[in-house]
Amino acid sequence: MQEADYINGDASAKQDDEARGPGRRLHGAIAHKLGTAILSGKYLPGDILSGEVAFAEELQVSRSAYREAIQVLTAKGLVASRPKAGTRVLPRDRWNLLDPEVLGWAFAGEPDIEFVRSLFELRAIVEPAAARLAAQRRDKADLKAMKDALTAMRRYTLTTEAGRAADRDFHKAILHATRNDALLVLSASIGAAVNWTTQFKQRARALPRNPIPDHVRVYDAIASGDAAGAAEAMNVLVDLALEDTRSSMEE
Amino acid sequence: MQEADYINGDASAKQDDEARGPGRRLHGAIAHKLGTAILSGKYLPGDILSGEVAFAEELQVSRSAYREAIQVLTAKGLVASRPKAGTRVLPRDRWNLLDPEVLGWAFAGEPDIEFVRSLFELRAIVEPAAARLAAQRRDKADLKAMKDALTAMRRYTLTTEAGRAADRDFHKAILHATRNDALLVLSASIGAAVNWTTQFKQRARALPRNPIPDHVRVYDAIASGDAAGAAEAMNVLVDLALEDTRSSMEE
DNA sequence: TCTCCTGATTTACTCCGACATATTAGCGGT
DNA sequence: ACCGCTAATATGTCGGAGTAAATCAGGAGA
Numbered sequence: 001m002q003e004a005d006y007i008n009g010d011a012s013a014k015q016d017d018e019a020r021g022p023g024r025r026l027h028g029a030i031a032h033k034l035g036t037a038i039l040s041g042k043y044l045p046g047d048i049l050s051g052e053v054a055f056a057e058e059l060q061v062s063r064s065a066y067r068e069a070i071q072v073l074t075a076k077g078l079v080a081s082r083p084k085a086g087t088r089v090l091p092r093d094r095w096n097l098l099d100p101e102v103l104g105w106a107f108a109g110e111p112d113i114e115f116v117r118s119l120f121e122l123r124a125i126v127e128p129a130a131a132r133l134a135a136q137r138r139d140k141a142d143l144k145a146m147k148d149a150l151t152a153m154r155r156y157t158l159t160t161e162a163g164r165a166a167d168r169d170f171h172k173a174i175l176h177a178t179r180n181d182a183l184l185v186l187s188a189s190i191g192a193a194v195n196w197t198t199q200f201k202q203r204a205r206a207l208p209r210n211p212i213p214d215h216v217r218v219y220d221a222i223a224s225g226d227a228a229g230a231a232e233a234m235n236v237l238v239d240l241a242l243e244d245t246r247s248s249m250e251e
Numbered sequence: 252m253q254e255a256d257y258i259n260g261d262a263s264a265k266q267d268d269e270a271r272g273p274g275r276r277l278h279g280a281i282a283h284k285l286g287t288a289i290l291s292g293k294y295l296p297g298d299i300l301s302g303e304v305a306f307a308e309e310l311q312v313s314r315s316a317y318r319e320a321i322q323v324l325t326a327k328g329l330v331a332s333r334p335k336a337g338t339r340v341l342p343r344d345r346w347n348l349l350d351p352e353v354l355g356w357a358f359a360g361e362p363d364i365e366f367v368r369s370l371f372e373l374r375a376i377v378e379p380a381a382a383r384l385a386a387q388r389r390d391k392a393d394l395k396a397m398k399d400a401l402t403a404m405r406r407y408t409l410t411t412e413a414g415r416a417a418d419r420d421f422h423k424a425i426l427h428a429t430r431n432d433a434l435l436v437l438s439a440s441i442g443a444a445v446n447w448t449t450q451f452k453q454r455a456r457a458l459p460r461n462p463i464p465d466h467v468r469v470y471d472a473i474a475s476g477d478a479a480g481a482a483e484a485m486n487v488l489v490d491l492a493l494e495d496t497r498s499s500m501e502e
Numbered sequence: 503t504c505t506c507c508t509g510a511t512t513t514a515c516t517c518c519g520a521c522a523t524a525t526t527a528g529c530g531g532t
Numbered sequence: 533a534c535c536g537c538t539a540a541t542a543t544g545t546c547g548g549a550g551t552a553a554a555t556c557a558g559g560a561g562a
Contacts, residue, residue, distance in 0.1 A: 062545045075326035083515040083552045118431040125380040180369040313518045334525040334542040
């Protein structure tokens, strides 16, 4: 399933940029700026970002660039604009919070701890069930992907970006093995939250116990087709993470 | 939770349109056109939609309109464009399949039955857990919203759009009662699938047994704070739906 | 006098097309 | 195999015409 790159034929990972980063294009940068401003609460739902020309001038960009940025925000449900009325920030329940880019904006500043909790809660619901399905549906390629990710995790540890990427790959491989696209989409969202949290914990020098054995238990259960065991093993993994998050919140 | 309107201050709900529809703006229409084309498989991942000007001419719109449409598709992860290389359709796992608009495009034509299944599977995972949380966290306002939705369901039945909307409201109220934004976002995605399916079943004159009693059981459990009971009651509800979907698939 | 309807005004988004720039895939030369 | 060139293509800019709708003023009715 390694369709790794998505746009250029090979591009042997000279720079991993391109997808991450504030915005590789001008309107992307504007969208990032406005998006983070909205997600961080600088603009509240109902506020209007009135004045297409005014904003374009203030940001030193053309109206077109500003408009395309607004288009992006509109596509993600953050704002809606109407003639004469201006561009308003929509209520929070219209936001596409699971969109990877929106998530990135949410984690760009100080993310709302309540939101992080809700993501982990979602994870605690979804991943055990996913592990159960994966145990029933995985094939050899899936198992290989998981195994590779595990060895990479061991090799680099969670203190490095490479290690965290391997962690994400492991969980993504499980989601993939469920043969369920809707679940797979969630991996990006959940991964972002997990990634941010592990980084945060690392900064706080509060890395918990070695996560490898827990992951291995999940792998073994999935490999042996033990659905109930996989669900249970994943349960302890995510419950542990949820616990950690809860304790982080209390400080 | 009736914050009904979202853009104008009061505007006593003269028309609720605005958000639905193929595209209220020109570039919205283009995005709809291209989006449905991609979702229906007319363009496959890897295909390139080369020729900004060519497309703009073919669609009889200006480059700006086409460009803004592409911006929207890019924001939803359907395509990516680079100078010289053209605009390519991204692999499926980059698509924001849970985005309400993308979902709309997916259901605009003949939706992939496998994808519908995966949405229902996601629902079967998420909603029982949500019902469990709702039973623990709901307040009086939540219960009122659920009760109102139930009476509306009884009143209009699932054969009318009003009835289906009430059904969606009921489930949305439960998700809301979980106090979990990440879960709440999923309601839109799941609701779209459920809505399409009930419509489909109705067309096929294959409406199953009266769904009201099952819903009432869920409500009662949540109202009485019975977490396990709520999860179980919701389980039978979603399992029934999953079953129906499976049988529909076999024809 | 107050309220409600009606219409003109004004404001801000929407769309357009042309121009200038930046990037890079593909190719041909070294 | 490597490197630089070129042409193709997307990106960014600009200013203006078009259009929808919120606001306000004026008038009719209560």
